[in-house]
Amino acid sequence: MAERATLEELVRLQGERVRGLKQQKASAEQIEEEVAKLLKLKAQLGPDEGKQKFVLKTPKGTRDYSPRQMAIREKVFDVIISCFKRHGAEVIDTPVFELKETLTGKYGEDSKLIYDLKDQGGELLSLRYDLTVPFARYLAMNKLTNIKRYHIAKVYRRDNPAMTRGRYREFYQCDFDIAGQFDPMIPDAECLKIMCEILSSLQIGDFLVKVNDRRILDGMFAICGVPDSKFRTICSSVDKLDKVSWEEVKNEMVGEKGLTPEVADHIGDYVQQHGGVSLVEQLLQDPKLSQNKQALEGLEDLKLLFEYLTLFGIADKISFDLSLARGLDYYTGVIYEAVLLQTPVRPGEEPLGVGSVAAGGRYDGLVGMFDPKGRKVPCVGLSIGVERIFSIVEQRLEALEEKVRTTETQVLVASAQKRLLEERLKLVSELWDAGIKAELLYKKNPKLLNQLQYCEEAGIPLVAIIGEQELKDGVIKLRSVASREEVDVRREDLVEEIKRRTSPALCIC
Amino acid sequence: MPPFGFLHMRAWASLFGQLLRSPRAVCIREVHFHSQGTRDLSPQQMVVREKILDMVVGCFKRHGAKRLDTPAFELKEMLTEKYGEDSGLIYDLKDQGGELLSLRYDLTVPFARYLAMNKVKKMKRYHVGKVWRRESPTIVQGRYREFCQCDFDIAGQFDPMIPDAECLKIMCEILSGLQLGDFIIKVNDRRILDGMFAVCGVPESKFHAICSSIDKLDKISWKDVRHEMVAKKGLAPEVADRIGDYVQCHGGISLIEQMFQDPRLSQNKQALDGLGDLKLLFEYLTLFGIAEKISFDLSLARGLDYYTGVIYEAVLLQTPAQTQESFNVGSVAAGGRYDKLVGMFDPKGHKVPCVGLSIGVERIFSIVEQRMKTFGQKIRTTETQVFVATPQKNFLHERLKLIAELWDAGIKAELLYKNNPKLLTQLHYCEDMGIPLVVIIGEQEMKEGIIKLRSVASREEVAIKRENLVAEIQKRLSES
Numbered sequence: 003m004a005e006r007a008t009l010e011e012l013v014r015l016q017g018e019r020v021r022g023l024k025q026q027k028a029s030a031e032q033i034e035e036e037v038a039k040l041l042k043l044k045a046q047l048g049p050d051e052g053k054q055k056f057v058l059k060t061p062k063g064t065r066d067y068s069p070r071q072m073a074i075r076e077k078v079f080d081v082i083i084s085c086f087k088r089h090g091a092e093v094i095d096t097p098v099f100e101l102k103e104t105l106t107g108k109y110g111e112d113s114k115l116i117y118d119l120k121d122q123g124g125e126l127l128s129l130r131y132d133l134t135v136p137f138a139r140y141l142a143m144n145k146l147t148n149i150k151r152y153h154i155a156k157v158y159r160r161d162n163p164a165m166t167r168g169r170y171r172e173f174y175q176c177d178f179d180i181a182g183q184f185d186p187m188i189p190d191a192e193c194l195k196i197m198c199e200i201l202s203s204l205q206i207g208d209f210l211v212k213v214n215d216r217r218i219l220d221g222m223f224a225i226c227g228v229p230d231s232k233f234r235t236i237c238s239s240v241d242k243l244d245k246v247s248w249e250e251v252k253n254e255m256v257g258e259k260g261l262t263p264e265v266a267d268h269i270g271d272y273v274q275q276h277g278g279v280s281l282v283e284q285l286l287q288d289p290k291l292s293q294n295k296q297a298l299e300g301l302e303d304l305k306l307l308f309e310y311l312t313l314f315g316i317a318d319k320i321s322f323d324l325s326l327a328r329g330l331d332y333y334t335g336v337i338y339e340a341v342l343l344q345t346p347v348r349p350g351e352e353p354l355g356v357g358s359v360a361a362g363g364r365y366d367g368l369v370g371m372f373d374p375k376g377r378k379v380p381c382v383g384l385s386i387g388v389e390r391i392f393s394i395v396e397q398r399l400e401a402l403e404e405k406v407r408t409t410e411t412q413v414l415v416a417s418a419q420k421r422l423l424e425e426r427l428k429l430v431s432e433l434w435d436a437g438i439k440a441e442l443l444y445k446k447n448p449k450l451l452n453q454l455q456y457c458e459e460a461g462i463p464l465v466a467i468i469g470e471q472e473l474k475d476g477v478i479k480l481r482s483v484a485s486r487e488e489v490d491v492r493r494e495d496l497v498e499e500i501k502r503r504t505s506p507a508l509c510i511c
Numbered sequence: 512m513p514p515f516g517f518l519h520m521r522a523w524a525s526l527f528g529q530l531l532r533s534p535r536a537v538c539i540r541e542v543h544f545h546s547q548g549t550r551d552l553s554p555q556q557m558v559v560r561e562k563i564l565d566m567v568v569g570c571f572k573r574h575g576a577k578r579l580d581t582p583a584f585e586l587k588e589m590l591t592e593k594y595g596e597d598s599g600l601i602y603d604l605k606d607q608g609g610e611l612l613s614l615r616y617d618l619t620v621p622f623a624r625y626l627a628m629n630k631v632k633k634m635k636r637y638h639v640g641k642v643w644r645r646e647s648p649t650i651v652q653g654r655y656r657e658f659c660q661c662d663f664d665i666a667g668q669f670d671p672m673i674p675d676a677e678c679l680k681i682m683c684e685i686l687s688g689l690q691l692g693d694f695i696i697k698v699n700d701r702r703i704l705d706g707m708f709a710v711c712g713v714p715e716s717k718f719h720a721i722c723s724s725i726d727k728l729d730k731i732s733w734k735d736v737r738h739e740m741v742a743k744k745g746l747a748p749e750v751a752d753r754i755g756d757y758v759q760c761h762g763g764i765s766l767i768e769q770m771f772q773d774p775r776l777s778q779n780k781q782a783l784d785g786l787g788d789l790k791l792l793f794e795y796l797t798l799f800g801i802a803e804k805i806s807f808d809l810s811l812a813r814g815l816d817y818y819t820g821v822i823y824e825a826v827l828l829q830t831p832a833q834t835q836e837s838f839n840v841g842s843v844a845a846g847g848r849y850d851k852l853v854g855m856f857d858p859k860g861h862k863v864p865c866v867g868l869s870i871g872v873e874r875i876f877s878i879v880e881q882r883m884k885t886f887g888q889k890i891r892t893t894e895t896q897v898f899v900a901t902p903q904k905n906f907l908h909e910r911l912k913l914i915a916e917l918w919d920a921g922i923k924a925e926l927l928y929k930n931n932p933k934l935l936t937q938l939h940y941c942e943d944m945g946i947p948l949v950v951i952i953g954e955q956e957m958k959e960g961i962i963k964l965r966s967v968a969s970r971e972e973v974a975i976k977r978e979n980l981v982a983e984i985q986k987r988l989s990e991s
Contacts, residue, residue, distance in 0.1 A: 031744040034720035037596070042716070058628040058856060060582050061612050066625055069577035069636070076578070088918055090895040090925035090944075092554035093561075097657050098583060098614075098641060101546050119614075120603040122645065125546050129583075129604075140551055143544040151554070156583065160607065172582050184928035188907075199918065313911040315919070372544075411575040427676075427798040434573055434684065435800070441575035444669035460575075 009046060016040040063163030063171025069408035074395055075174075075388075079154065081203045082176050082386055086152040089196055091178055094151050096136040098158075102126040108135050108371070110234075110331045115159045129158035133177040134332070134368070134383065141181055141379055142372035148182025148379075170389060179383030181369070187303055190336050190364060191310035193384045197340050197360050198316045200386060206394045208343040209359070211319055212276070214326035215304055216333050216363070218285075221297025222324070225290045226268035228261065234331075235259050240273055241327035244341070248274055276323035279308040303336060328363065335364035336382070342394075360386045407461040412504045414462050415442045416453040418469040418479075423447070425468045429478070429496075433466075436497045438504075440466075457483045464500060548646070548656030554892035559879055560659075560872070563689065564639060567661045567870055570685045571637035574677060576663055579636045581621040583643075587611040593620050593855070595816040600644045614643040618662040619817070619852070619867065626666055626863055627856035633667035655873060664867030666853070672788055675821050675848060676795035678868045682825050682844050683801045685870060691843070691878055693828040696804055697761070699811035700789055701818050701847075703770075706782025707809065710775040711753040713746065720744050725758055726812035729826070729841075733759055761808035764793040788821060813847065820848035821866070827878075843878075844870045891945040896988055898941045898949045898967075899926040902934040909952050913962075913980075917950075920981045922988075924950075941967045947991065948984065 020036050060066060067075060086093075105116055105128050117129040130136055133153045141149070154176045163171050178196060180189040194211060201209045219240075220233060228236050239255045248270055255261040255269070272291075275281060282305050291297045304322060311317045328337045340360040362384030369379040399406060415430040417423070423446045433440040441462070443453055450467070457465055467479040467488075477490040480499060491499050545551075552560060590601055590613050602614040615621055618638045626634065639661045646656060663681055665674040679696060686694045704725075705718060713721050724740045733755055740746040740754070757776075760766060767790050776782045789807060796802045813822045825844040846868030853863035883890070899914045907930050917924040925946070927937055934951075941949055951963040951972075962980050964987075965972040975983050 029743065031720060034723075034744070035716050038716040038719050041719075058624065058858070059586070060628075061584055061586055061610055064582035064584070066582070066628075067580040069579060072578040072580060075580075087894045088921070088923045090893045090923065092892045093557045094554060095552040095557060095560075097546065097549035097551070098643070099546060099549070099657075101544070104544070118605040118607065120605045122603065124645070127546055139544055143551075144553075158583075160609070172584075180928070182928070185930045188911075188928040188930075191911075195915065195918070309908075310911055313908055314915045408577040409575045410572050423673075424798055427673075427795055431680065431799045434680070437573070439573045439575065444665070444667070444673040446670045446673075 009043065013040065013043045016043055061171070063161070065170065070406050071392070071396070073406050073408050074399065075392055078204065078388060078391055078395060079176075082200055082388070083152070083154070085196055085200045085203065086176075086178050088199075089150070089178075089192060091150045091152040094137075094140065094153055095155065096130070096133075096140060096153070098156075099127040099129050100136060100139065102128045104139050104372075105131060105135060108332065108368075112159075115161055117158045117160055131159060132157050133175050133385070134179070134365070137177070137179055137181075137383075138368040138379075138381070139372050141369045141381075142374075142377075146181070146379070148184075150178075150180045152176070152178045173389045176386040176388055177383060178385075179381055181379050181381045183380055187306045187310055187336075190303075190382045191307055191314060193362060193382055194307075194311060194320065194338060195314045195316060197338070197362075197384055197386075198319050201340060201360065204391060204395070206342060206359070206391060206398070209319070209340050210321055210343055211338055211340045211360075212321050212323040212326045213304065213307070213336065213338045214323055214328075215300035215336050217296040217300035217335065218291075218304070218324070219327060221291065221294035221300065222269070222272050224296070225294050226272070227265040228269070232259060232261065236261065236269070237327045240269070240325055243273060243325040273325040276321050276325070278317065278320070278322065279305065279312075281322050282308060300335070307336065328361065332365040332368045333363040334366045337361075337363035338384075357390060358387060359390050360384060405461065409439075409441075409460055409462075411439045411441050411460060411462045413438060413440045413464045413466050413500055414453060414457050415440055416450060416465050416467045417448065418450050418467055420447040422468050422470070422473075425473065429466065429468060433497065433500070436501075438497065438500055454483070464503065466496065466500070546656075550655065555890050556876075556880065558890050558892055559883065560876060563872055563875055563879065564659075564661070566688050567685055567872065568637070568639065570681055570688065571661075571663050573684075574635075574663070574681055576635045576637040579622070579625065579638050580640065581615070581618070581625060581638070583641070584612040584614050585621060585624065587613045589624055589856075590616060590620060593817065593852075597644075600646055602643045602645055615640075616644060617642050618660050618869070619664070619849070622662070622664055622666075622867075623852040623863075623865070624856050626853050626865075627858075627861075631666070632863060635663075635665045637661070637663045658873040661870040661872055662867060663870075664865055666863050666865045668864055672791045672795060672821075675788075675866045676792055676799060678846060678866055679792075679796060679805065679823060680799045680801060682823070682846075682868055682870075683804055686825055686827075686844065689875060689879075691827055691875065694804065694825055694843070695806050695828055696823055696825045696844075697806050697808035697811045698789065698792070698821065698823045699808055699813075700785030700821050702781040702785035702820065703776075703789070703809070704812060706776060706779035706785065707754070707757050710779050710782070711757070712750040713754070717744060717746065721746065721754070722812045725754070725810055728758060728810040758810040761806050761810070763802065763805070763807065764790070764797075766807050767793065785820070792821065813845065817849040817852045818847040819850045822847035823868075841874070842871065843874050844868060889945075893923075893925075893944055893946075895923045895925045895944060895946045896948060897922055897924045897984055898937065898946045899924055899952070900932075900934060900937040900941075900949050901952045903953050904931040906952060906954075907931070909957065913950065913952060916981065917984070920985070922981065922984055938967070948987065950980065950984075 017040055020033065020040055023033050023036060099119060102118065109131055116131050119127040133155060137153065154174065156172055157175050158172055161169065161171060163169055197211060219237065223233050223236060236255060236259060239251050239259060243251055252266050252270060255266045256263050282301055285291050286301050308317060311320055326337060326339055328339065338361065339358045341358050364382040366378060366380040368381065370376050413433060415426050417426050426442050430440050430442045443456060454465065463483055465481040465483060467481060469479065472479055472490065476493050478493055478496050479488050480491045481488040584604060587603065594616055601616050604612040618640055622638065639659065641657055642660050643657050663678065682696060704722065708718050708721060721740060721744060724736050724744060728736055737751050737755060740751045741748050767786055770776055770786055793802060796805055811822060811824055813824060823846055824842045826842050848866040850862060850864040852865065854860045897917060899910050901910055910926050914924050914926050927940065938949065947967055949965040949967060951965060956962055960977050961974045962977055963972050964975050964983060
């Protein structure tokens with residue numbers, strides 16, 4: 003033990019020596035020599051040195067994606083990306099970190115959730131919090147006045163993670179945005195069309211898209227008598243209506259946020275309403291609301307939006323909901339949120355929304371915050387909450403006991419006898435060169451049974467079996483794993499035959 | 512703080528200037544938008560990147576690899592002591608009261624952590640992801656602080672050199688598939704290097720230092736390397752010369768045979784192990800049909816500490832013309848065997864042998880980008896197949912209905928976000944974006960129930976019945 007302690011002390015001293023030399027900027031040769039000595043000393047400490055004193059884990063709120071989760075993730079992304087592409091979007095990518103100042107002042111109270119990088123002597127950096135602010139920065143930086151783009155990437159928030167509910171600190175966002183000065187509500191309608199297409203294609207159940215407008219909200223607060231200074235805080239109370247009852251929200255507004263009960267009641271008259279275009283018409287006639295210019299603008303735009311949504315065939319999925327408030331500060335016009343519906347327990351009841359899976363809105367002032375001359379570029383967009391969708395799809399597959407393949411291998415090259423490694427290597431290489439997805443076991447003399455078992459576990463449909471006799475006859479046995487049927491195929495026809503059997507139109511493996 | 516009145520005249524002027532400017536202007540300054548060493552990728556660049564990644568991932572899938580993903584940052588302690596001298600290049604996150612975190616430096620250490628954490632003994636996986644290094648960026652050579660890596664690794668105890676050979680086969684398939692021109696893969700072995708140093712008389716404490724000198728032989732001459740070893744690293748000239756006899760050798764399987772016979776080297780067990788494995792490797796590479804692309808090169812040293820066996824590096828061979836352009840990107844792919852890394856994470860030190868490769872996509876990306884610029888190739892940044900247009904005013908509703916029909920049928924379609932766009936503007940948009948077909952609705956057609964379908968390239972128009980439109984478009988698209 004004492005010996006070990008002495009060694010550890012030597013390691014410590016040597017480590018300091020190295021650090022000292024580096025600080026003094028000693029010659030590279032000297033440093034390297036001392037480092038080598040340090041490493042040798044550490045090695046002498048023996049196997050214990052390899053034992054780490056930390057817990058093997060990913061950082062809080064983050065996770066690895068296993069191959070199975072990746073396979074599911076790819077399927078989901080394929081659906082989403084093909085929809086974005088169907089609508090003519092280009093794709094961009096931005097760095098994972100931005101200059102800290104780029105993100106400052108964009109997220110309101112949420113700013114404290116931003117991950118900062120350590121000051122290591124360079125610029126101050128922060129990890130991106132969403133994909134929208136980087137987008138606005140990209141537009142301003144490149145002086146772009148219009149673009150339709152999608153961006154799929156991870157973002158970072160030092161939130162309180164609730165992994166069971168799919169809330170992480172590192173998570174994917176799938177954003178689609180249309181930037182530019184256009185005729186009103188056409189791009190906004192397309193965003194809603196895209197949300198509907200994606201949610202339908204993913205087959206995760208019925209959904210509803212709630213729509214509202216920042217100007218209607220603000221106008222409503224104004225005519226109800228909410229003081230300007232309380233707009234944002236009352237907004238966040240109203241936002242809770244999808245989770246808690248009106249009574250509770252009212253209590254919070256009156257009890258905690260200092261609103262008078264009459265004002266709260268006025269708000270209550272409005273925010274408990276939701277409906278289709280008829281509600282828009284109704285509110286346009288509302289004696290108080292129609293006095294407010296802001297609210298009127300919002301209502302007119304919503305009316306136009308509903309016309310377009312009807313032409314797009316999705317009006318029945320959209321609900322104008324006055325309680326939709328949405329967090330982020332930068333929205334300036336229409337806002338929307340898609341929720342999955344749980345089928346009601348009792349017939350005749352309204353379906354219950356179980357959490358939002360997509361959201362977005364119009365934000366006309368954001369790019370101007372980056373442009374040196376304050377030039378505005380109006381934007382509207384949406385973000386798909388894929389993490390929630392991943393867990394839903396995962397659950398669905400588990401419930402259906404559907405097997406998810408984690409590889410795409412089509413053929414395993416196997417040998418029936420010993421000493422056939424060379425032949426396997428030659429054959430698998432031929433298959434790879436022909437573009438066929440193939441594997442072999444990394445064993446010189448694997449047992450046939452093990453090779454067949456490997457295929458069953460991995461879901462590989464075909465096996466190409468090399469045998470001594472078959473080699474002499476110039477054939478390979480091609481076996482279907484599912485049916486166990488075997489057929490002899492001439493070596494020169496093998497590639498052709500495998501391609502035929504695995505072609506998508508005809509998959510008869 | 513100097514008292515109020517002692518402010519310099521210019522400071523006063525500046526203060527007044529700020530007060531007089533409108534509040535908004537004060538917030539907006541001439542910011543430089545980007546952090547050093549990072550960049551956005553434009554739509555054009557993304558198309559190039561996606562083509563490259565599709566090819567790389569396609570190859571990994573062809574070899575039966577599963578995909579893995581890990582977080583962008585790890586616990587700081589996971590990355591400590593894995594990268595030797597390069598540890599100073601790791602990006603740390605600020606201590607904000609929680610765990611100490613660092614951005615991942617490569618994809619190999621996270622992989623080893625994953626294997627140990629999940630007690631996985633065998634795995635063939637690929638991982639495409641970004642890594643971060645606080646290096647001094649040299650943009651011309653495609654070296655950024657944030658860049659993409661494509662890794663393929665085989666973990667597990669297997670019969671020797673088969674997985675190693677497959678890694679080299681994969682590298683060849685990818686580099687050939689990307690059509691970057693001729694390339695060569697240099698192969699060496701850590702044990703041969705160490706054995707060689709030993710028999711030449713290099714003191715053990717100088718192994719590491721001499722190794723990094725040798726590593727420079729691909730960029731500078733033997734003369735300069737020898738000078739560095741003798742003058743700066745204190746190596747005896749005779750020792751340096753002995754090294755020189757070896758490291759200037761490269762060749763195929765015959766060189767391995769030759770080294771087996773070498774009187775000095777054959778005395779060293781380590782070197783013999785390495786040579787034996789390389790011989791077996793070359794046998795398998797011959798069966799894979801790629802032996803002529805592989806060169807056993809005794810000067811290949813490679814940076815990272817964790818390699819324990821075979822190491823390899825692929826370089827593009829430049830034509831004399833290219834060399835003139837001084838566009839040397841160095842290696843485009845590399846890798847090797849690292850049998851001890853997982854053991855560093857496992858609480859009981861259980862080893863899981865690993866071998867793998869990393870494709871340097873950023874460098875490949877620069878080359879492809881450069882090539883496209885030189886040849887003036889135009890790239891489509893969208894996949895839109897049909898544009899919905901109208902020459903008439905007040906036809907927005909019809910366009911919206913029609914385009915929804917196309918989208919619902921899975922056709923990629925666009926329209927201008929204008930109530931009453933001019934036909935010429937719409938046609939120009941199609942030409943700019945490379946959209947092949949236009950669907951034109953007009954009053955005449957509406958009355959007769961037909962739509963005009965126009966080919967942008969040929970300008971030929973044909974009238975189609977509204978109800979047959981989708982089928983006709985699908986037919987045309989499948990034919991092209």
